[in-house]
Amino acid sequence: MSFEFVGKFLPYFNDGLIITLMISACVVLIGTLLGTLIALAKLSKIHVLRWLANIYIEIFRGTPMLVQIMIGFQLLGKIPLPEFQLGILTEDLSRLVPGIIVLSMNSGAYVAEIVRGGINAVPKGQTEAAYSLGIRPTATMFKVILPQAIRNILPALGNEFVTIIKDSSLLATIGVMELYNGAQTTSSTTYQSLSPWLLVAVYYFVVTFITSRLINLLEKKLGKGYTK
Structure with a gap:
C-alpha cells in the first residue's frame, strides 16, 4: 500500500469533492422543497393528491436508487447539454443534470415522510388556535x-442530508x-487497489462528520427557549 500517487492525483479528489458538494447542495434544496410539497399533498383533503403522493413515495422508496439513476439517465441523458471545466475535471451536464434530478426525486420521497411525520407531531390545538384567530388554513x-415541525424533523432531515452526500457516489455509474x-x-491509473479508496473514505468521513456537527449545532440553537 502506497500513497505516492497523492501529489499527482490529489486534484482529482479535491475537484471531485467540489462537484460532490455542488450535487449535494442542489439535491438538498430541490429534495426538501419537493418533499414538503409531496407531504402537503399526502395530508391534503383532496383524494387525488393523496393518491398521487402515495404512489410517488412508494415507487421511489420501493426501487433501488441505482436503478432509478439508470432509468433517469436513459430518459434524460440524450438531451444535448454543454460541458464545463472545473479544475482538472471536465463535467458533462447531460450526465450531471439527470443525476441531480433523480437524486432529488428520490430524496423528495423520503423527505416527504419526514415532513409528514413532523407535521403530525405538532399538537392539533395549534391549528385550532390559529383558526380561532382567523388565520387561513x-x-x-x-x-x-x-x-x-422543523424542530421535530431536523435530526431526521440531517440524516437524510448526510445520506445524500454518500449516495451521490452512485452517479459515477453514469460518468x-x-x-x-x-x-x-x-486506482485504475496507478494500479493501487486500496490506497485511493482509503483516501476517498477519509474525504467522505470528514465531510459527513462536519455536516452532522453543524446540523447538531443548528438543532441546539433552534431548541433554545423552546418547550413542548
Whole structure:
C-alpha cells in the first residue's frame, strides 16, 4: 500500500469533492422543497393528491436508487447539454443534470415522510388556535405548523442530508465526475487497489462528520427557549 500517487492525483479528489458538494447542495434544496410539497399533498383533503403522493413515495422508496439513476439517465441523458471545466475535471451536464434530478426525486420521497411525520407531531390545538384567530388554513400551515415541525424533523432531515452526500457516489455509474470517480480514476491509473479508496473514505468521513456537527449545532440553537 502506497500513497505516492497523492501529489499527482490529489486534484482529482479535491475537484471531485467540489462537484460532490455542488450535487449535494442542489439535491438538498430541490429534495426538501419537493418533499414538503409531496407531504402537503399526502395530508391534503383532496383524494387525488393523496393518491398521487402515495404512489410517488412508494415507487421511489420501493426501487433501488441505482436503478432509478439508470432509468433517469436513459430518459434524460440524450438531451444535448454543454460541458464545463472545473479544475482538472471536465463535467458533462447531460450526465450531471439527470443525476441531480433523480437524486432529488428520490430524496423528495423520503423527505416527504419526514415532513409528514413532523407535521403530525405538532399538537392539533395549534391549528385550532390559529383558526380561532382567523388565520387561513394555508397561512396556518406555513406560518404556524411548519415552523414548529422543523424542530421535530431536523435530526431526521440531517440524516437524510448526510445520506445524500454518500449516495451521490452512485452517479459515477453514469460518468459523472465527482469524488468517487476521482478514486476510481486514480486506482485504475496507478494500479493501487486500496490506497485511493482509503483516501476517498477519509474525504467522505470528514465531510459527513462536519455536516452532522453543524446540523447538531443548528438543532441546539433552534431548541433554545423552546418547550413542548
